[in-house]
Amino acid sequence: MQYRSKVACIFLLGFFLDCINIFMSAIAFPAMSTLFKLNRVEVAWIANIYILGLTLIIPLSSWLANILNVRRALLYSVGLFTLATFMVGFADSFSSLLFWRFIQGLSGGLLIPIGQALTFNLYQGGDRIKISTVIMMVALIAPALSPMLGGWIVDLSSWRWIFYSHIPFAALLFILVYYWLKPEYLTQQQRPDYLGMLFIALALVALLMSLTLMGELSHPYLLILFVLLTALFGAGYIYYARHRIDPVIQLSLLKNTKLQLSILVYLAVPGVFTGVNLLAIFFLQDVLQFSAAETGSFMLLYALMALSAMLLAKKYYLKWGAKKLFYLGVVIHSLGIYLLARLETGNSISSVAMAYLCTGFGGGLAANTAQATALLDFTKEQMAQASVIWNINRQVSFSLGAAFFLMLFNLFQHFSDLDLLGNYQLSFICAAVLGCMPLLFLHRLKEQSHVIKC
Known part of the structure; x- marks a missing residue:
């Protein structure tokens, strides 16, 4: 096997672990909620605290890889991740669960940016589009299959x-890293941007706290404080980054139109769907009375359509260009969410299945195109920094999607005159509208020079 294939396998297995940690655990949220007596907003922190850990460590990834070398950094990362994963399953309180989920995120957060930077440096040009398709197969199929498997586990034994x-x-990944990976370095060693990372961490924590408090509606003055802190830390980082030569996130890279629009699509499609799927897990089990395994099995349909869409994107990316694929994917994805909003008690399985088929096809098409397009213009020297931006966006998209739509549902529960079913339907309608947001900006994407004219 070629060395670049070995690197790609390691990255894809680490990426797979990241995906199932986010999505397989979600199917168990109703069981966790019952055990620890949690409300919907508190449940979101089981996902958010993991993603927060991932997001905080990503900016340190290049520095750690160059201090320890790539192989040693990943070995430490996988070892600690394995311990934290066991302790999450062993947790006997909500606080210990959150603590070990955070450690899980911190320890697993090196796998994605380091692996992606190594892989994309070894796969250039047309090969990068091909490996991007494989990455998105993992990104969409692993979350699709894992809820069904997780549902069986919950129904037959325990969420633990x-x-x-x-x-x-994780053990297999440790072995592959040890035997396959060279002790190489990503870039020239630099002193990490501690102050920049502090700004980013504080802004993200303040934002998540704002969404949590907005959903609970119990501390209005504290909510105002965290909203102001979010704006303050965000603006502080922007000012700071513009006056530093090597900030942790190179904001100048965001001037690239392909990266900008790919980020927006990822927020509006996988990000929105993460929140929608989390709501749907409660909706299908609590309102429509499906079992955990049945609820998870709908994601298998999502996976099948996502795979079909990814193969379509791979075949027609060069012929049609990213813009047409983005338009098609975004519209079909939002249509699927709208179909969820039309569901009522007594609906047949086929009605639920149609909603997941549409979201799967549209989501696969849009997300795969975003993955292939986002880093297309960057050189080898820029790739590590661009990969940091892309992966922070990917993790934040999931976190914000979950927190935002649980917050929105709680607001409807407080202020709406609708019943439980109506509040779920209204939340899904809002998600369908927000999912169409990229349509307002896709005209800025220039037709790519490599697109084959018909």
């Missing part, structure tokens, strides 16, 4: 075994 089941994959 969802996390115990990850440990063999």
